[in-house]
Amino acid sequence: MALDPALADRIATxxxxxxxxxxxxxxxxxxxxxxxxxxxxxxxxxxxxxxxRGYAMEQVRMDHAAISAHPGGGRITPEHSDAPLVVGIHxxxxxTGRSLILQAxxxxxxxxxxxxxxxxxxxxxxxxxxxxxxxxxxxxAGHAANLFALDALARIGxxxxxxxxxxxxxxxxxxxxxxxxxxxxxxxxxxxxxxEPEDExxxxxxxxxxxxxxxxxxxxxxxxxxxxxxxxxDAAYRxxxxxxxxxxxxxxxxxGRRHFEGEAHPINLNVGRIEGGDWASSVPAWCRIAxxxxxxxxxxxxxxxxxxxxxxxxxxxxDAFLAKTPPVVAFNGFFSEGYELDEGSxxxxxxxxxxxxxxxxxxxxxxxPSYLDTRVHALYDRVPALCYGPISENIHGFDERVSLAxxxxxxxxxxxxxxxxxxxxxxGR
Amino acid sequence: MALDPALADRIATxxxxxxxxxxxxxxxxxxxxxxxxxxxxxxxxxxxxxxxRGYAMEQVRMDHAAISAHPGGGRITPEHSDAPLVVGIHxxxxxTGRSLILQAxxxxxxxxxxxxxxxxxxxxxxxxxxxxxxxxxxxxAGHAANLFALDALARIGxxxxxxxxxxxxxxxxxxxxxxxxxxxxxxxxxxxxxxEPEDExxxxxxxxxxxxxxxxxxxxxxxxxxxxxxxxxDAAYRxxxxxxxxxxxxxxxxxGRRHFEGEAHPINLNVGRIEGGDWASSVPAWCRIAxxxxxxxxxxxxxxxxxxxxxxxxxxxxDAFLAKTPPVVAFNGFFSEGYELDEGSxxxxxxxxxxxxxxxxxxxxxxxPSYLDTRVHALYDRVPALCYGPISENIHGFDERVSLAxxxxxxxxxxxxxxxxxxxxxxGR
Numbered sequence: 001m002a003l004d005p006a007l008a009d010r011i012a013t014x015x016x017x018x019x020x021x022x023x024x025x026x027x028x029x030x031x032x033x034x035x036x037x038x039x040x041x042x043x044x045x046x047x048x049x050x051x052x053r054g055y056a057m058e059q060v061r062m063d064h065a066a067i068s069a070h071p072g073g074g075r076i077t078p079e080h081s082d083a084p085l086v087v088g089i090h091x092x093x094x095x096t097g098r099s100l101i102l103q104a105x106x107x108x109x110x111x112x113x114x115x116x117x118x119x120x121x122x123x124x125x126x127x128x129x130x131x132x133x134x135x136x137x138x139x140x141a142g143h144a145a146n147l148f149a150l151d152a153l154a155r156i157g158x159x160x161x162x163x164x165x166x167x168x169x170x171x172x173x174x175x176x177x178x179x180x181x182x183x184x185x186x187x188x189x190x191x192x193x194x195x196e197p198e199d200e201x202x203x204x205x206x207x208x209x210x211x212x213x214x215x216x217x218x219x220x221x222x223x224x225x226x227x228x229x230x231x232x233x234d235a236a237y238r239x240x241x242x243x244x245x246x247x248x249x250x251x252x253x254x255x256g257r258r259h260f261e262g263e264a265h266p267i268n269l270n271v272g273r274i275e276g277g278d279w280a281s282s283v284p285a286w287c288r289i290a291x292x293x294x295x296x297x298x299x300x301x302x303x304x305x306x307x308x309x310x311x312x313x314x315x316x317x318x319d320a321f322l323a324k325t326p327p328v329v330a331f332n333g334f335f336s337e338g339y340e341l342d343e344g345s346x347x348x349x350x351x352x353x354x355x356x357x358x359x360x361x362x363x364x365x366x367x368x369p370s371y372l373d374t375r376v377h378a379l380y381d382r383v384p385a386l387c388y389g390p391i392s393e394n395i396h397g398f399d400e401r402v403s404l405a406x407x408x409x410x411x412x413x414x415x416x417x418x419x420x421x422x423x424x425x426x427x428g429r
Numbered sequence: 430m431a432l433d434p435a436l437a438d439r440i441a442t443x444x445x446x447x448x449x450x451x452x453x454x455x456x457x458x459x460x461x462x463x464x465x466x467x468x469x470x471x472x473x474x475x476x477x478x479x480x481x482r483g484y485a486m487e488q489v490r491m492d493h494a495a496i497s498a499h500p501g502g503g504r505i506t507p508e509h510s511d512a513p514l515v516v517g518i519h520x521x522x523x524x525t526g527r528s529l530i531l532q533a534x535x536x537x538x539x540x541x542x543x544x545x546x547x548x549x550x551x552x553x554x555x556x557x558x559x560x561x562x563x564x565x566x567x568x569x570a571g572h573a574a575n576l577f578a579l580d581a582l583a584r585i586g587x588x589x590x591x592x593x594x595x596x597x598x599x600x601x602x603x604x605x606x607x608x609x610x611x612x613x614x615x616x617x618x619x620x621x622x623x624x625e626p627e628d629e630x631x632x633x634x635x636x637x638x639x640x641x642x643x644x645x646x647x648x649x650x651x652x653x654x655x656x657x658x659x660x661x662x663d664a665a666y667r668x669x670x671x672x673x674x675x676x677x678x679x680x681x682x683x684x685g686r687r688h689f690e691g692e693a694h695p696i697n698l699n700v701g702r703i704e705g706g707d708w709a710s711s712v713p714a715w716c717r718i719a720x721x722x723x724x725x726x727x728x729x730x731x732x733x734x735x736x737x738x739x740x741x742x743x744x745x746x747x748d749a750f751l752a753k754t755p756p757v758v759a760f761n762g763f764f765s766e767g768y769e770l771d772e773g774s775x776x777x778x779x780x781x782x783x784x785x786x787x788x789x790x791x792x793x794x795x796x797x798p799s800y801l802d803t804r805v806h807a808l809y810d811r812v813p814a815l816c817y818g819p820i821s822e823n824i825h826g827f828d829e830r831v832s833l834a835x836x837x838x839x840x841x842x843x844x845x846x847x848x849x850x851x852x853x854x855x856x857g858r
Contacts, residue, residue, distance in 0.1 A: 045794065109708045109710065110707040110711070113646075113714070116646065116715075173710065193749050210711075211709050233697070234702050240666075270711075271663070272710060272711065273662075273706040273708065274703055274706065275703065278541055279602075280701040280720060280721040281541050281800070281825065282538050282825040283543050283605075283701070283702070283825070284702065291708075291709060334710075363754050371710070396711040397712075397714070398714065
């Protein structure tokens with residue numbers, strides 16, 4: 001049943017009326033600076049925001065054993081967040097519509113050197129249409145949109161006529177264990193929407209991601225005794241070369257993969273961090289790299305991991321230095337498969353209609369070569385998992401920013417989507 | 430005047446008698462773990478050891494302005510030690526001999542990962558002839574030898590018949606500013622001996638050393654947007670390649686340099702430390718390498734520095750990524766010229782005789798391709814600067830160790846050297 005146009009207009013106007021408050025709410029979220037391990041304060045804030053709106057509240061702690069036993073569980077290291085998931089549940093008086101999970105993560109990646117930013121990274125400055133800040137786009141704007149899409153209905157005396165579970169998770173940037181934990185705790189719905197910054201498009205296909213480290217150790221000596229090849233930093237670069245060859249062989253396998261073969265370079269290996277040695281005049285005895293690599297949907301994380309280990313081991317056997325001290329590969333985060341969103345679902349059709357109303361354009365879909373929490377719902381809940389959100393620039397970079405006009409559009413689309421997917425009833429319990 | 434053989438025997442026996450105490454003294458020095466910036470406690474200990482033996486004591490603080498104004502001054506960064514030099518001065522009753530500076534440094538390089546050590550690095554375990562520990566060889570054994578060579582004379586009722594200045598310095602492993610500060614403070618003598626671990630050989634020629642960092646900065650973005658060449662860690666590796674070409678061109682210049690042209694690779698560039706990026710899933714926006722390179726005696730540090738800067742800048746102009754964000758080269762430590770020890774000095778002849786008596790072998794000399802504090806005395810005091818010390822293994826590496834039999838031999842040689850160079854008189858003031 002298509003949404004009544006008059007109701008659609010009232011909803012759009014309501015989003016408009018609440019938008020100043022929504023912008024202030026995003027800014028408050030950005031100010032938390034919630035990098036990995038530092039999400040307790042923001043989760044408590046989210047808890048208060050949901051509770052004061054009348055949601056039934058739950059907090060869910062990470063169950064390390066259950067996560068570790070799951071094939072999609074990210075590897076748990078000492079850096080893993082111990083902040084809880086915060087969940088607010090709306091239950092209608094009459095469960096007549098289709099249920100929905102609205103999910104977002106509060107964790108953000110590190111800001112990097114502050115001097116590379118035009119403004120301090122956790123100061124949500126607005127310049128023209130852009131709100132700047134680490135996490136402003138990825139994904140505090142989306143986090144706020146979940147709440148304010150529902151607020152827009154409440155403002156006009158309505159609420160969803162189905163159970164809506166609003167989930168605020170952690171660990172999206174490192175393991176995906178927040179979304180997985182929500183799944184393991186048993187939350188289910190007929191569809192899931194996660195408003196990641198996707199340029200107002202719907203994610204059709206998504207790579208899996210693995211995180212791993214490689215550590216090279218050698219025989220440190222005074223630089224006066226250095227011989228070719230005994231330097232762990234140099235050796236680490238040779239290992240990077242071998243990993244780049246693996247990356248190219250994986251890219252060559254794009255043939256026949258519908259959402260990937262049109263891409264120039266669908267599989268990216270990123271050497272995101274390096275540390276080695278401790279003294280300019282000592283030949284470095286150790287070097288450690290932290291890497292992230294993508295895998296195609298349908299490729300198991302464990303199979304990919306074995307291939308990475310074998311590539312490093314095979315190369316090491318050919319290298320005079322590394323043959324003696326083989327590099328150690330360890331998986332330390334994401335261990336996830338990718339997914340494809342089946343075309344033709346009701347949920348997608350409802351979102352497309354809502355998007356068209358809110359933006360005047362047809363909903364386009366695309367392949368995203370990065371990790372997304374929607375994989376949990378696509379792979380393990382097996383429900384339509386919609387990843388769709390605002391226009392942004394430079395996520396994970398400096399001067400990360402989100403378009404506020406786009407945030408308003410996608411919030412409108414989300415409110416329209418909720419109204420049609422769940423149906424509406426008069427506000428109240 | 431050659432030393433009386435009977436006196437020489439008495440001196441050797443005296444070293445033998447004091448050697449158990451000397452070993453315990455070295456162990457006490459090793460336990461201090463005196464890495465850069467943490468040399469205050471050991472210098473206070475050295476002060477007490479010298480004062481209780483009756484030396485006239487001075488403590489000398491670093492004069493940053495004077496060091497910075499000197500062409501051989503190492504660059505002063507926040508990591509620079511502010512520990513004082515500790516100097517003990519022996520003045521004879523009758524100044525009939527030749528004066529001497531005995532110098533040693535207390536600073537040690539970082540131990541690196543403890544698990545690469547067979548024993549904890551600051552636990553001076555003895556196994557057979559070897560004493561293990563960071564700094565045991567470089568150069569706490571030599572530091573102790575300065576003191577115990579003089580103690581050996583005192584034990585048989587003698588003292589040098591000339592002024593002997595015993596200097597305990599810092600910053601030998603990073604800038605050479607300790608030895609330079611002693612020079613700037615005005616200490617002078619007819620010869621200098623520094624018992625670095627030189628395998629019972631005399632250093633004939635020594636490279637200068639420069640420390641520098643190169644920092645590459647880029648435009649960090651989410652890994653989903655990564656393009657070839659925008660990764661600062663990859664870019665840093667390309668800079669290392671350009672520096673390796675500079676290293677090879679400097680090695681090619683060995684032709685015609687007497688102490689160097691016979692060496693396969695006299696000039697070593699060491700990339701001793703690397704740090705870059707902060708997140709596996711963010712394309713790294715920065716990477717910093719800390720390097721050490723050697724220069725031939727006679728090459729000015731400032732000239733070499735300009736050549737390094739030019740090599741990096743010239744390469745950056747050819748690189749699509751680096752051309753936009755040129756790497757920044759900074760000199761952050763050693764800025765020193767090398768030296769050659771002229772053959773035929775009286776001091777060397779006296780040392781050769783002493784060495785022959787103590788070890789039964791002829792004194793050999795060699796080129797050391799590493800920084801040595803003797804450069805201060807060779808270049809700026811213009812006196813015979815003798816760098817000669819015990820047999821060691823793995824200095825700057827793990828399981829650094831010094832041969833105790835060798836320590837005894839070189840202590841004997843040093844005591845014989847002092848007795849002949851300075852002459853002796855009856856103990857007392």
